Amino acid sequence: MVAHAKTTAFATGAALARSTPTTRRARATVMTRAKYGDESVYFDLSDVEATTGSWDVYGVDSASRYPEQQAAFFEAAAQGLGRREAVYSVLAVSAGLLTVAYGVKGAKDAKLPITVGPQQPAQVGPRDRI
Structure with a gap:
């Protein structure tokens, strides 16, 4: 007799209620x-800053904000690193x-x-050699 899991209990063989x-x-x-979900408008071209956020991260980018002497220093310092080699x-x-x-x-x-050196005295071999 073949027992099916859907109709009988395995150990007892009793039928299970469906x-x-x-x-x-x-x-x-x-x-x-x-x-901006009104009428399927998700990008407002008239108000780009409110749609995508402000991309003007550093504010004013004028020479007065970054002194010319500082700019010259960083250009000279990084000049050698311009090439991959x-x-x-x-x-x-x-x-x-x-x-x-x-x-x-280190x-x-x-x-x-190798930096600490031997911790125990050398053992003498079979012919009294190290």
Whole structure:
């Protein structure tokens, strides 16, 4: 005899009562509206700042706000970093310096075995050799 899970209980073999299907209730419909949702207008060309936000982040961009001496300094300081090769060379030199600095200072602070030295006396071998 083959037992089906829908009609019988597995262990006892007794028939199960069928449950009556429950009716589902319909959800209430909700109208979604956008800020400028009247007549399907979502972007107001006459009021762009209210639609997309203010893109004028820094306010006035005049020479009086940023002194000419300050502008000249930053242009001269960043002039060497204008090319990709220059940026790569700065990164390579700084990576080398950081590696050397870690070898000098960081390895001692991390107490690596090569900087600490032997902790126990050397064991003598079978022929009285180290």
